[in-house]
Amino acid sequence: MQLSMTFAAIDLDTTYDFYRHLPGLSVRRLTDRRDTVTALLICSNNLRLVFQPLPSLEQQHPALFQHLSRTLLGTGVVIELECDDLDDVYRAARHHNWPVLYELDDREHQRREIWLQDPNGYLLAVNEELGAGS
Numbered sequence: 001m002q003l004s005m006t007f008a009a010i011d012l013d014t015t016y017d018f019y020r021h022l023p024g025l026s027v028r029r030l031t032d033r034r035d036t037v038t039a040l041l042i043c044s045n046n047l048r049l050v051f052q053p054l055p056s057l058e059q060q061h062p063a064l065f066q067h068l069s070r071t072l073l074g075t076g077v078v079i080e081l082e083c084d085d086l087d088d089v090y091r092a093a094r095h096h097n098w099p100v101l102y103e104l105d106d107r108e109h110q111r112r113e114i115w116l117q118d119p120n121g122y123l124l125a126v127n128e129e130l131g132a133g134s
Contacts, residue, residue, distance in 0.1 A: 023088040074121035086128035
């Protein structure tokens with residue numbers, strides 16, 4: 001079974017630039033017949049994130065999204081991603097000047113993580129499970 005989640009994006013180009021630099025993710029632009037980018041597809045293992053432009057989602061589902069632009073996107077949402085090498089994510093964050101919101105290095109529970117915020121306001125908790133010898 002695969003999990004797919006759809007999120008609103010303020011700007012697809014900015015969202016694309018952020019996620020394509022996050023190690024371990026595959027990012028594709030989805031286009032219509034006129035080659036207009038209509039969505040982003042971000043994949044990793046059994047996860048698929050779809051980002052669609054906020055106005056498009058509001059148009060498709062007006063009753064559901066009529067007030068979405070009045071609140072901060074991502075409020076209450078944390079996307080957890082597991083990676084093989086958290087140091088790669090740290091390097092990408094430093095290189096692209098992404099603010100690190102939170103860091104955890106919990107050797108007792110064999111877990112490290114870094115929290116980032118994407119350009120739309122969604123929180124990303126990227127973690128690495130450490131082996132017994134770490």
